[in-house]
Amino acid sequence: xKIINQVIFLLFACLAxxxxxxxxxxxxxxxxxxxxxxxxxxxxxxxxxxxxxxVCFAEKINAKFQSAxxxxxxxxxxxxxxxxxxxxxxEHREKxxxxxxxxxxxxxxxxxxxxxxKDAIAKNRKIMGNTNPLKAETGTIRREFGxxxxxxxxxxxxxxxxxxxxxxLFFPKS
Ligand code: IDP
Ligand code: MG
Numbered sequence: 001x002k003i004i005n006q007v008i009f010l011l012f013a014c015l016a017x018x019x020x021x022x023x024x025x026x027x028x029x030x031x032x033x034x035x036x037x038x039x040x041x042x043x044x045x046x047x048x049x050x051x052x053x054x055v056c057f058a059e060k061i062n063a064k065f066q067s068a069x070x071x072x073x074x075x076x077x078x079x080x081x082x083x084x085x086x087x088x089x090x091e092h093r094e095k096x097x098x099x100x101x102x103x104x105x106x107x108x109x110x111x112x113x114x115x116x117x118k119d120a121i122a123k124n125r126k127i128m129g130n131t132n133p134l135k136a137e138t139g140t141i142r143r144e145f146g147x148x149x150x151x152x153x154x155x156x157x158x159x160x161x162x163x164x165x166x167x168x169l170f171f172p173k174s
Contacts, residue, residue, distance in 0.1 A: 044120040045073070046157045047166035052108035054145045054153035061141055061154065065115055068127055074114040074171055080106045088169060097150065104150055112170040121163055124156040 048065070050058050055077070062072060080088070085102040092098050115124055129140025133152050136143035146152035157163035 042118045043116060044118075044160070044163065045114050045116045045167060046121045046124050046163045047155070047170065048113040048115050048124055048157075049105075049155035050111040050113070051105065051151065051153055051155065052110055053147065053151055054141075055109055055111055057145045057153070058111055061145065064127055064141060065124070068117075068123055070115040070117040070120055070123060070127075072113050073116045075111060076170075077109050077111050078170075079109045082106055084169070088166065101150060114167055114171060121157055121160065125158065128154045128156050 050061055054061065065072060082102060085105045086093070089098065089101055089105070092101065095101075117123060127141060129136030129142040129146075131142070131152060132149045133142045133146030134149075136146065141154045142152045145154075157166050
C-alpha cells in the first residue's frame with residue numbers, strides 16, 4: 001500500500017512538471033569573486049539568465065554549464081522591474097514582441113548568473129541552443145526546458161560588448 005502511494009505521488013509530481021523550485025528560496029544564492037584578474041587570456045565571462053518558468057530547473061541547467069566547463073562565479077535570484085527589463089532588452093525595443101517580452105521576464109523570479117570559462121560567450125550560446133526551442137538541438141537548455149520562442153528558458157550574452165554591459169547591469173560591483 002505504501003509503495004502504491006509513492007507511485008501515485010511520483011506520477012502526480014511528474015504530471016505537475018515545473019511546479020516546485022529545486023533551488024532555495026533565498027534571494028542571493030551564491031556570489032563569488034567575479035573579476036578576471038589572473039584568469040587566462042581565453043577566459044571570458046558571460047551573463048546568463050534562467051528565465052521565470054525555468055527557474056525550477058535551475059539545478060539541471062547549472063549541471064549543463066558545469067559539465068561543459070563553465071564555472072558559475074556569481075548567481076542570484078531576483079525579480080526584475082519593468083524598467084530593468086526594458087533597459088536589459090533595449091536592443092529589441094522596436095520589435096513587436098518587446099512589450100510582451102518585458103512583461104514575461106518580470107513575471108516571476110529569474111536567476112541571473114555570471115558564467116566564466118574558455119570561450120564562455122560562444123559556449124553558453126551553444127549550450128542554450130536556438131532561440132526557438134523547436135529548432136534547438138537535442139540536449140540544449142532551450143530544447144529541454146523552453147516552452148516557445150519567447151519562454152525559451154535561458155538568456156546568454158551574444159558578444160563581448162553585450163556581456164560587459166549585461167554583467168554591469170546585474171552585478172555592478174563585479
Ligand atoms: P536570443 O535570446 O537567442 O539572443 P534574441 O533575438 O536576442 O534571441 O531575442 C531575445 C529574446 O526575445 C529571446 O530569447 C526570446 O525570449 C524573445 N524573442 C525572440 N524572438 C521572438 C519572437 O519572434 N517572438 C516572441 N519573443 C521572441
Ligand atoms: Mg540576444
